[in-house]
Every structure is written in C-alpha cells, then in structure tokens.
Amino acid sequence: MADARFAIDPDVAIAATLPSAFYLDPLVCQQVREKIFASAWHWLGRLDDVAAPGSLAPRELLPGLLNEPLLLARDLAGKLRCLSNVCTHRASLLVQQPCRADHIRCPYHSRRFELDGRLRTMPGFDGVRNFPSASDDLPELAFGEWAGHGFASLSPRWPLASWLDEMAQRLAWLPAKEWPADASRSRSFEFDAHWALYVENYLEGLHIPFVHPGLSGALDPAGYRYELGEAAVLQLALARDGEAAFEPPAGSPDHGLRVAAYYWWLFPNLMLNFYPWGLSVNVVEPIGIARTRVLFRSFVADRSLLGQGAGGALDPVEAEDEAVVCSVQRGIRSRLYRRGRYSARHERGVHHFHRLIAAALSA
Template identity: 25%
Template sequence: MGIEVKAARELAENVSAPFERAHAMPKSVYTDADFLALEQSRIFATEWICAGRAETLPNPGDYMTLTIAGEPVIVLRDATGIRAMSNVCRHRMSTLLEGRGHTKLIVCPYHAWTYNLDGTLRGAPAMQLNGSFCKEDNALPQVRCEIWQGWILVTLNPAAPSPEVTLKGVRELIPALDMATYTETYRETFRWATNWKVLAENFMESYHLPMCHKGTIGGASRLEEMVCPEGTEAFNYHSILKDDRVPLALAHPSNTTLQGEDRIKTWLLAIYPSLLITLTPGYFWYLSLTPDDPGHVNVLFGMGMSADWLADPEVPAHLAKVKALLDEVNAEDKGCTEKVYQGLLSSMAKPGPLSHLERPNYEFAQYLSRKTR
C-alpha cells in the first residue's frame, strides 16, 4: 500500500504545477506494479473501454472477446443488436469463447453448458438429478455496452455516465467528420514491451513526429503549425495539417463538403483512458490499450477509410497503401516507446520539462491523478 500511495502522491504533486512549469510524470507512475493495480481498479474497472468497431460484427452470432481489469468479456451481436456479457461459465467457471469469430450458441469447452446469444442458459447436460438446479438462475451476467460514433464501448461500471453525455464535445468539435460513416478494413492485436501510458502519451503529442517518424510521416507536418488546445475531463485532442505527401489523409477530390483547412486537417483524439483515434478526411486508425504488467501493453489496432475513399474505384490500391504506411508508423512507434520504457528503468532517469506541444500529456496526467487519489 505504501508504494501505491507514494506513486499516487508523487503524481498529484507533479500535476499541481501549472502547465507552463510542468514536467513529465514521475517514473513510479509507469514502473510500480501497485500503481498499475490502482489503475486497474479505479480506471479500467470503472471507465468505458473500446472493444473495436460495430461494423465488424455485422451478423447475429459474430463475436469478439476482451479482458478488462482481469474480467473476461464477450461482445457479440444477437437478434436485437450488440451486447456484452461475462465470458465465464456459470458452472465451473471456465472461460467460454476466445478471440473473434461466429457462433450460433455459446458452448462451454469444459462441460458443454450451452448459452443462447443473449446469455440465457439453454442447456446443461446431466443436471436433471440436481433438485436445486434452475436454468433461469444461471444466465451469463450482462455487461454495459454502448455504440458511440461506431465504436463499441464496454464498462464494468453500472453507474458510469453514458459516452453520449461525456463525449458530446467530440462531435461538437469535429462536426464535418462523422466517425460512424467510416468503415474498418483491417485490425490486429499485438503486445509491446512498454507501459500503456508511454504509448498513450506518444499518441497524444506530435512533437515526436519529425524524429521518430522521419522515415514515414515526419516530414508531412510542421511543428509550428501544430495546435494543442485545452481538452476536457473526458478527452484531449490536437490537430495537425498534412501536405500532399500523404494524399490519402486528405479529402477525396469528389468531396465538396469539406472546405479550406478541413480538407487537410488530421485530428488526434485521446478518449480517456485508452482509446486513441487518428481521424483524417480520408482514413482513420486507432489503438485501444489494456495494460498487462507495468512493462507490457496489449494493443488493439484497427484502420479504415471514409465513405468517399471507399467508393473510389481504386480502393484496393488505396487500402494497401494505407496499410503499408501504418505498418511502418507502428514499427517506428514501437521502437520509440520501448526505448522510453527502458529509460524509465534507469536510476539516473529524471522527468524533464514539457514542451508547449505536450499539453495533452499534462491533461492526461491530471486525469490519472484524479482517478488514483
């Protein structure tokens, strides 16, 4: 408990300084296992976590699985829509489904207890002689699930405010780009050897683009054009302008709705705690993070395109170009963020002052401190 309180106290002291005098977060916030346990119980077990995109579950029986703060969860589409529920059998507590796929029923791999897609128990072999057994008492517990702008958001917290309320400001911020009209075309998962917050912070600032991404997108934006305004208690954001070296990030030539800078503007949205979205007029990509241990993060990575670009007859080539580009960008980010975590373990490491381009990082630290005090 002492280490946990110490790390939380150090973070509270860190964010007490005004932004103009702010420093990077203390090392203990990234490296202490007890602080991660605090994050799991007070952040990941109480906030909305992204499971992916709704369009990737188009048919009843399509499902995906995830683990939130140690809790196995199924997200699936049934006849009524997308729902979430416990991924643990009500008999001897085996997990039920793995990964992603399609199923007509949920069948336990241990004793074949079988559940309908809504989580109600359909059948339980050899239970008829148990006089106290009642199928109606053994449905899978339901988990809150909402679709927001095409994103499947799940929470273990029955009292969490709806994303439609807390994230209303995102829609107001970017009225010209409707994320619900974009379509995911690719996804994968990976595990990197860094702390989840290092990767989140890496996304939140574009200060690193010229150096970390010098082989790909680093030259497409200029530091002096980057805008980092104040965010909200639910998200932070910044924007950058892209030139035609990344043409698929620009509005499609057929698009007559977007005007001026909106045709070349890239938005970077950090939805707390761990949904990170890059949104351009042409494509989007995102990361959804769940911590594994202090030095490892599980990442859901997905990408897709706007309706304008998907309607282009050359869409296969466009998708291949975006995928190839993002693969390189991810490789660069992996190298940079894993180096940061290696440095955090050094006895001589010390948090340095933040740039004006790192305001989102400061606001993220404030959020973490509010949740862990």
C-alpha cells in the same frame, strides 16, 4: 487515500510529470489495472459479425491485463448486448467462435441461457433450493456503439456519451460506418516499455520533427493544435501544400482548414486516427509492467489515398515511436531521474493524461 507521489499541479506551466515510481512499482501497476482499466471503456472492434438476429460472437476484454471473456449476443428481436462469456455454473467458457443460435448453451454441462442472458434451463438441478436466482443469469456489461464499432466497460467511470461524443459530434460529417475493414493492413507490435510511455509519446507533437522526418514533411508545424476534452485529447494536424488533406464542410469548426489528420485519444488507451484515406484504430494493451502490445486496425474510405499524407507510412512511424519509447523505458529506471517538466505549448495533452491518471488512482 490519495497517493501524494502522483499529484499533478493543474497549471501545466508549473507542474511536474508523473514520477518514475509510477512506471516501475509493481503495486502501482496493480492499482492501474483495477482503478483505471477495469473502469475504462474498451474498443471491441467492428460489429459486423453480430449484425443478424441470433448472432453470437466472443470477445476478450484487454488481453494480457484484464483477460475478461465477453460475449456479444443479438437477440431475435435485434437488440445487441454484451454479456459475460462465462457459465454461471462452473465457469466454463460458453461460446468459442462466432455463430448463430436461438439460445446460449454451455458445452460443459449444457446449462442454457436466453440470448438476453437469462437462465433458461439446467439439467440435473432438480431439488436444488432457491434455484434459479438472479445470480444464475449471465452478467450484462455496459455497452454502446459508434459507427459500427462496439465499446464495453466492466464498471464505467464515465457514461459512454461523455467519453465518446466529443469526437462523434466533431466528425459526424465523416461516413465512418461505411468504411470497410482492411485485414491486410492489420498490425500487432510488442515492445519493452510501459504502456503509459507510449501514450505520452502519442499525445505530443513536439517530437515529430526530431523523430519522424517523413511524417514531419507532410504536416504544417505552425498549424498543429491541441484540444482537451473531458477524457480525451485531439491533436489537429494541418497539411502542407500539396499533401493529402480533409476539407471539412460548412458547419464544421474546421471548415476552411486543410486537415492532414485528426489524432483522437480517448482515456486511457484508445487512439482513433482519421486520415483522408480512412481510420486507423490503435489500442495500447499493457501485457507486463514494462511490456506493451499495440494493435493497429485499418478501415479504408478511399484506397487511392493510401500511402499519401500524414497517414501514408504508418509502419515506419511506428518503428520510430517504439525506438524512442524503449529508450525512455531504459532511462526511466535511472536512479538519477525522478520526474520532469511539461512544455506548456506542446505537452498539455500529456499533462491532461497524467491528471486523469492521478484522479483515477486517488478515487
């Protein structure tokens, strides 16, 4: 049954935001884990470590909330799959480090699987009835790729194409697959605030002039635009004169614009930020009801543009965002606050996010 507390009017001009109970109620937090994150698509990082046939590489799906052990396995014919990394015998983890092999072997009792997850053999199981069966094979997850990055879901609410293709098609002119990772620019931030407050802050540019003076100086406020997708929000930020910018080619809907950044959010917790220097991937990971970790991973196209434009000073912008989001976390606990209203111009993305949350919780 739908929880009427979380109903969001479809008209942003009259709608009220999610109530404070969404951020504070432990039972709601459990519902969010199962109804939103267990059915979401999740970024697994670049797939460089499983490029060759016979490659195996462990991943963990949303550490701190789902904690699901996964295994990327490329078979000898070259097909890449995402499998459970848990042995179907006694639940031992199978692969601890990236490696190459012609099969998957459990280090506990030596149960062996083919690279496609089918059980190959198991010592000591002579005389066991109805063995092996399909339940002895490794479960396979929904999985897909974009520009050398992997995505997986335990039980996807949307096909990967519905979730990802709006972004992939809009930016097909960018050679993102060729952009190498820069580990020196990797960051991980933890702070005391609900994960959704961080996403809400990301989804609106209204706060930029007041919270981010450095970033505001690189952007043209009159050209800031919002576009809503099925499960996504694009914030298109135009550059001020003299600032680093994309110049999209003919055929792009953005041709003729000087684009400072494409800020692309994918429900519920993935941000793909495209700057003239490359791509910053941000993953928002709930690790407690009021504790969040945000991962920053950088893929650099042009090192000469680092430090310039909208993506030139990510660490100070992050610190400013954390400060304001933690302030909101303290305020959301007030007995005198229940819910607010949306800016019809600047907070359509937040409104869309809240409606997706409400739809998932009522599913």
